Amino acid sequence: MTTFTIHPGHMTLSDLRAAWAHHFTIGLTPTAYDAIHASSVTVQAIVERGDAAYGINTGFGILAKTRIPNDQLQQLQRNLILSHSVGTGELLSDQVVRLIVLMKIASLARGFSGIRAEVIDAMIAMYNAGITPAIPAKGSVGASGDLAPLSHMTLALLGVGEVRFNGQLIAATEALKQAGIAPIVLEAKEGLALINGTQVSTALALHGLFMTERLFESGVMIGALSVDAAKGSDAPFDARVHEVRGQPGQIAAAALYRELLSSSEIRQSHTVDDERVQDPYSLRCQPQVMGACLDLITQSARTLLIEANAVTDNPLIFVDTGDVISGGNFHAEPVAFAADILALAISEIGAMSERRMALLIDHTLSNLPAFLVKEAGVNSGFMIAHVTAAALASENKSMAHPASVDSLPTSANQEDHVSMATFAARRLNDMAHNTAAILGIEMLAAGQGIDFHRPLKTSPRLEQMHAQLRGQVDFYSTDRYLAPDIETAKALVLGGTLSQDSHGLFAPLYL
Structure with a gap:
């Protein structure tokens, strides 16, 4: 297999086994983009109406009752990623990280997460360029999702932290620059969508x-x-x-x-x-x-x-x-x-x-x-x-x-x-x-x-x-x-x- 097209919700064990064993080019089936777009538009409509919705315009966890003004929503999502990147220990192997990123893309692309297509496309571009987020192995209890390790994954999208690229551990911002990928600015709900989930424990x-x-x-x-x-x-x-x-x-x-x-x-x-x-x-x-x-x-x-x-x-x-x-x-x-x-x-x-x-x-x-x-x-x-x-x-x-x-x-x-x-x-x-x-x-x-x-x-x-x-x-x-x-x-x-x-x-x- 040299190229793999992701059909959200329909990956097979053979697909996952192949991704574990080898790095190959991935793409997303065009039919997935309608659901992705509709989900993102729904989130933006909630923001524009001013309705309170957890993780969209509120704090997180026990801070869910704290309302966040619209002009701070981008900062809210960025702060979420930075504050939750608290992993420790040895870095996860490339094999495992490939599975994490692949499954996160497939999950987000099902259209229930309220994330823009641009974010998913950036993840695909990073994957195809061989940019592997540096994810420490320890720091998750397996609920509320694999928050810390997935935050380290998301740092790479923001151009923060380190990644493995061409066999070396380098700054994410430098790897993105070499690959011609612009860092992402997260909108409402997107940071939470990226770090909330079981992809790390499932990949392991x-x-x-x-x-x-x-x-x-x-x-x-x-x-x-x-x-x-x-x-x-x-x-x-x-x-x-x-x-x-x-x-x-x-x-x-x-x-x-x-x-x-x-x-x-x-x-x-x-x-x-x-x-x-x-x-x-x-x-x-x-x-x-x-x-x-x-x-x-x-x-x-x-x-x-x-x-x-x-x-x-x-x-x-x-x-x-x-x-x-x-x-x-x-x-x-x-x-x-x-x-x-x-x-x-x-x-x-x-x-x-x-x-x-x-x-x-x-x-x-x-x-x-x-x-x-x-x-x-x-x-x-x-x-x-x-x-x-x-x-x-x-x-x-x-x-x-x-x-x-x-x-x-x-x-x-x-x-x-x-x-x-x-x-x-x-x-x-x-x-x-x-x-x-x-x-x-x-x-x-x-x-x-x-x-x-x-x-x-x-x-x-x-x-x-x-x-x-x-x-x-x-x-x-x-x-x-x-x-x-x-x-x-x-x-x-x-x-x-x-x-x-x-x-x-x-x-x-x-x-």
Whole structure:
């Protein structure tokens, strides 16, 4: 995709995934401008009549009863942005900021926000020029919208603060000048429309979702490789077992394991003389656990897709009646729940991987050389690599505690219940990196186990993944500096490269 036309309210998960992965030119469908204009005209009419309307000619939050004269409305909106730009911490990644800006444009363009087309067009021009607002990661409680981070986004439109442009952090006014974009002077309602909404928490949650998709795919493939490395049975993946339970994710996951292990020489070599009756749960129950994770991923994806297309600022302008209604669409509880659910999936994918890794290095369970290295004793092999996996799995357990159950009132108790969605979503990045490292360590171990079974081969699909690994990481014959190997394997997981050659095996699983 090189150019993407925004049809407000109709973005797909594929559209959002593409915008997350790459920067491309965007445009707005011409049919959206009538609704945008009508909404803006409605706001101007309210100002001209002198009717009191929240956020248009009043103060904000608990100051909503304070009436603002018409000649101060531009200053009101500018002051709103400056005073609310109070974020702290590291800057959000370009990937996340692209999603934020894209979703904010799409939301405003639905015509319920009272913002002029010139403002939306300026946002599109900034996006296309590669001007990325510098948005600190911390400072939002997920209601009343992501006020602080979205204010930092809006600063760039005003020519205030810093942006990333051509790989450098520079003054927004200089970036706009180089791109030939004039700074915006905000009119009534426009500042509030820009900063009130759930786009930051939703973008962070989508970032977590797309990473979780890669963790799921890699987790299934690496888990299947571990089955063969440990000479496990493929009987637990029989379709009949899963059909009688009926859980859709489990049924889909079992089909993946059957396909991945199909035609394995290693499996065929021990179908008759294997004395083991049952494999440990980390091998045998993979469809049940990974299938449940898939169901959670799917549920979160549905929620986040709806939110990505939603109008979540306040108040909302209804042109057909002229009503200005103060509601609460900025409350990001759906996003918080979706992020908490993803945290569970990320944690469990890593937890199962760590258990399989522990199995592989234990020669009494795997029948492989102790710690997956020849001459164990003088060589420690993968002993401490497993300790790293255990440390990361434990860390994820702590971070998986739901953020949505917490709330601290703000704005002098006017905003007395908040979602904490922004933190709920932001933590997914760290959790995903932890699980990617755990899976990378398991992949190194499983690959080692496959090599110990040579000349027998695993299945064609898994041999392809094994070759990918061996193209970058050599067989572990004696102790060596192992950390770079872990980082290489982790990058394979996070990059989504393991499943790219799987011929669409995972494609039908996501919206």
